[in-house]
Amino acid sequence: MNKHRIAVIPGDGIGVDVINEGIKVIDTAKELTGGFDVEYTHLPWSCEYYLKTGRMMPEDGLDILKDHEAIYLGAVGFPGVPDHISLWGLLLPIRKEFDEYINLRPIKLLKGIQSPLRKGPEDIDFVVVRENVEGEYSGAGGIVHQGTPSETAIQTSIFTRVGTERVIRYAFELARKRGGKKSLISATKSNALNYSMVFWDRVFNEVAKDYPDVTARLMHVDALAGYFILKPEQIDVVVASNLFGDILTDLGSAMQGSIGIAPSANINPEKKYPSMFEPVHGSAPDIAGKGIANPIGAIWTASMMLDFLGESDAARLVFKAMEAVTEEGTYLTADLGGKATTQQVGEAVRNKMRQLV
Structure with missing residues (x-):
């Protein structure tokens, strides 16, 4: 036993x-x-x-x-x-x-529960894979000149290749195992974050080559937030950095009808x-x-x-x-x-x- x-x-x-x-x-x-x-x-x-x-x-x-x-x-x-x-x-x-390093959040509307969206349980059933130990929540930075007009806060995001690749690969494996759509969306903001998210996108595209059976796409996180609301039935698996994943999954909780579930x-x-x-x-x-x-x-x-x-x-x-x-x-x-x-x-x-x- x-x-x-x-x-x-x-x-x-x-x-x-x-x-x-x-x-x-x-x-x-x-x-x-x-x-x-x-x-x-x-x-x-x-x-x-x-x-x-x-x-x-x-x-x-x-x-x-x-x-x-x-x-x-x-x-x-x-x-x-x-x-x-x-x-x-x-x-x-x-x-x-x-x-x-994996934060796993199922976004699934349970039967009998009313979503604030005009959607049913068959429409809201996907998973968000959030990087969980580095990225924007690495805790690197500091505050200098405290209490003066020059007070300055610095918060540094840290994205390592091993940390980025392993969470993306986990998400691809999950998309493959779930069957169904076999699709993966990567949340990015590489148009504004010209180092961290450009790096994230490059690793995502490299790993995607190992999963030709999974439909992979990049989507800016702001557009993806709207996609959650407008077309959740087209989402299968989402992979995101620590901060983006944190915000998107709380949006997902609201879609489920209550954060309590x-x-x-x-x-x-x-x-x-x-x-x-x-x-x-x-x-x-x-x-x-x-x-x-x-x-x-x-x-x-x-x-x-x-x-x-x-x-x-x-x-x-x-x-x-x-x-x-x-x-x-x-x-x-x-x-x-x-x-x-x-x-x-x-x-x-x-x-x-x-x-x-």
């Missing part, structure tokens, strides 16, 4: 609420499908932890995490702790130190280090503990994590049950126009899993 070690970091706000439901769903999948077990390590790292200790995680935090296969993260962020502290104190060190994975494809899985809705401290947060994003993220761990049957069961619940529409949270609680949605998914088995 496979036994998987998962580090659980609920984090702040509604992260605690939704991760609780996600864990229950994983445990139900384990019971129903058999063949694997899970050992959880629960870690209290959060903004609350920061306010008590001055750190988002302990000094040996990465050492604690490295012996796990996966990290299941809720959300971080809380009033009183600046966002750059929470981000650079927890999420970015994990992504960078564990070389989680959006999942994500921060992947080290070689599995040399743990990969991290997180819903992307943020901590929403104003509704934390009220039982109204949408757990679908955390449950969908759990399905992605199970698939990454090799438990494909369990992953499919979770996803099918989750979509069956949204399609029926009886148990939806307020962000989707329903009245169900966080716990009721989680219970409905678990009950549907049992019915499907």
